[in-house]
Amino acid sequence: MKRARQKAVVENEAPQTSLKSKKQKTCLYGSVFGESDLHASMDWGSLPHHVILRIFEFLPLVDRARASSVCRRWNEIFHIPDLWRRFEFELSQPATSYLKSTHPDLIQQIIKRHADHLQYVSFKVDSSTESAEAACDILSQLVNCSIKTLGLISTAKPSFMNVSKAHFASALTVVFVNSKSLSSIKIDDTPLDDPSLKVLVANNSDTLKLLKMSSCPHVSPAGILCVADQCHGLKELALNYYILSDELLLALSSEKHVDLEHLRIDVVSENPGQVEFHTIKKQSWDALVKHSPKVNIVMYFFLYEEEFDAFFREETPVTHLYFGRAVSKAMLGRIGMNCPRLIELVVCANGLQPLDDELIRIAERCKNLTAMGLGECEVTCRGFIEFVKMCGGRLTQLSIMEEVLIPDNDYSLDRLHLEVSKHLGRMWFPDMMPTW
């Protein structure tokens, strides 16, 4: 408080000196250097509330907190609810993490004074269980809040998975039951379970718009189906393939349901060596696209080559495809045949045979393709140029590692980049890795 008083003294001096001369000055440093005079009422402590609030909105929390100890007025403004709508709790154990943590005193202050104001909340935790448990403890105390957006983010190991199911579920229940207006929930990599989803649905079915729950191994197909059945405003959904079902797609396509905008599906080998994946019927996909013609269907694949058998046998309305491991030539051929809605394709690795034919077929049949990334694959220069020519300027993102391109009799790498640039209508180079 001493500091505030001193500052207050400086503020008060200015009006004294200004009485001597009536010159008005809006110079920021006027009073500090005592050069010019400030008009009596124009000192920093008496700026209108809304002006200070606006300025505070631009300041990072640390600076705002410092500013709040300048004078009582600024301190009041610091605690205005509008400044406490959004908060990201960063929880990490200093001994093991590289990044900063929200100060425990600040956390206490927020819980005491601002729990009611919080609307957009996220928790960023490191890989230690203590951090995840601390997040759950905070959540359990947000009893009087009406949270709209909730995010649980593991920056390293999925530490929420180490929290006891009971502890996690009870923390979530507090928020699900009390908020009643949750619209966006991001809880990937957590021990979320079917009962918790039931609680969510029972209290927030009218408001829920976004649910991201990839890698939540305790959720069953029935659990997510319950969400689709009841939450008709759901626009974005992210989940793992094993809980995707025909029933789910049909539920999302019911008349009562709004247009789905975004569906993300992670296809991961749950048990390494698992070979069989269930198929989704074409009718189910068709129903979804008929209901929501603009829906983006994003699929991330992390499978072994032999595990792909169930996929892309029939027309599949996927728009964004990502292959995190090697994917076979045959599979890429199937994609060319059966993915007419494809917008973006990223292939991390393939094999040693050139993918010319497959790429050309994709250019022919995937008329919406605008972005492509190729990692460890092989394509001849001539094949690649043919591909780019067929796609033309619609390819706004083209990311190819330079090793992918095999020079042939017609084209060297230098000629290639000029040709490709010509067809794309902009300067283009393959990506390169340095020589170490």
Add this chain to the structure above:
Amino acid sequence: MQHSSIHWFRKGLRLHDSPNAQRFLLDALRDLDGNLQELGSRLFVVRGCPEEVFPRLFHAWGTTRLTFEVDTEPPARRRDAAVAELAARHGVEVIQEVSHTLYDTERVLALNDGKAPLTYKRLQSLLALLGPPEKPAPALTQEHLRGCCPPCQASHDADYGVPTLEELGQDPTEVGPHLYPGGETAALARLDTLMKRTTRGCSFKKPETLCRQREHSQPPISLHGQLLWREFFYTAGSSIPNFDRMVGNPICLQVDWENNPEHLRAWREGRTGYPFIDAIMTQLRTEGWIHHLARHAVACFLTRGDLWVSWEEGLKVFEELLLDADWSLNAGNWLWLSSSAFFHRYFHVYSPVAFGKKTDRDGAYIRKYLPILKDFPAEYIYEPWRAPRAVQERAGCLVGTHYPQPIVEHGVASKRNLGRMKAAHARKGNRFPKKYPGPPTAQPSPQLPSPPPGIKREPEASPAAAKSQRKKPKQR
């Protein structure tokens, strides 16, 4: 006027170097001494801190001039500034010449507003403005050194001779095979052998092992191009503060890497359970050199690919074990491979299983450096944990007993790390480009499919909308 000059050779020995590295450097020093003797001069190896040693030498030898090569690394710069000041106080003239890099890095920086170019293409265009590098000075001959008398005495070998491995506390029997003798003579011989295969010289292409064409290839894949990579990292390293660490490094992505000493040790000691990675780390430890693609594979595996351990840890390990460890290149490449700087196409992850298979289907490299696995059939040698028990028994190696189980599951780990990388890029402090706005690149910024709608924003209507938001590079 009579001058007494000291020429100061640097890039010296460090006590924490591996035995391989120390032997390499001692080879180099002996070779240098031998070459100088042929010209009628001598190498003086002086021990101690330059700030203490030089005044003594200046006095003993009546030195009037001190010459040395420009060293762009920040710790060296501080040392050189101190020495220069010291020399001035003793009335010794200091002459520094650029010879470690093709171009004077200061000139390159000056052309670019004092900032290091952050893309290879940008460096190329700047260098084009400077023209070709200066021709090297002619080699030293006896003629040049006529009339020079180094202050050699009978006790030279004892006082200023090249130390032996034993004197440095190493046991010569414990060092690995002497595959890469240090020194200019041996290096020139290796270069000679390489150049004699002229087709190889003209059509050098990384990462091909076979020649495909006879034309002189252009940078960045030509030999000339390889040298420019070195130039690129030296230039960056000379001007970017805290280049070899994450915190305080303005071009480095701030990432919550995991503090996991167990994983780091497994990586370092070659027991991750992924034979390709373990074989590479074994070669590194025993021989001190690994192919640059091998470096890519293990660097990616340690950081954004699989283990999510900080690249700074990997940098320390390389610095210790690599014979050709070089501060600027080491830091620069780690930044690149961990996707912390220069490079943001982080979807491209080297697979610890598939990558090696491409050039070595049978796994000969693994069999050589991990003899415990040598009897595995080619089908399983990259992924021995997938082999049926009968196969493992026949190979005399049970995974989990004789060879470790994989410490992470690549599919699960890389998927998770993809999400983490995306989150790191989306962090407030991490928008690219930072204070170093490069020219607008050909490709727009981060390119993964749907970015997760930010928790603080209303959910995006479509990923395309979010993408086009991200596409605009921040212009100055």
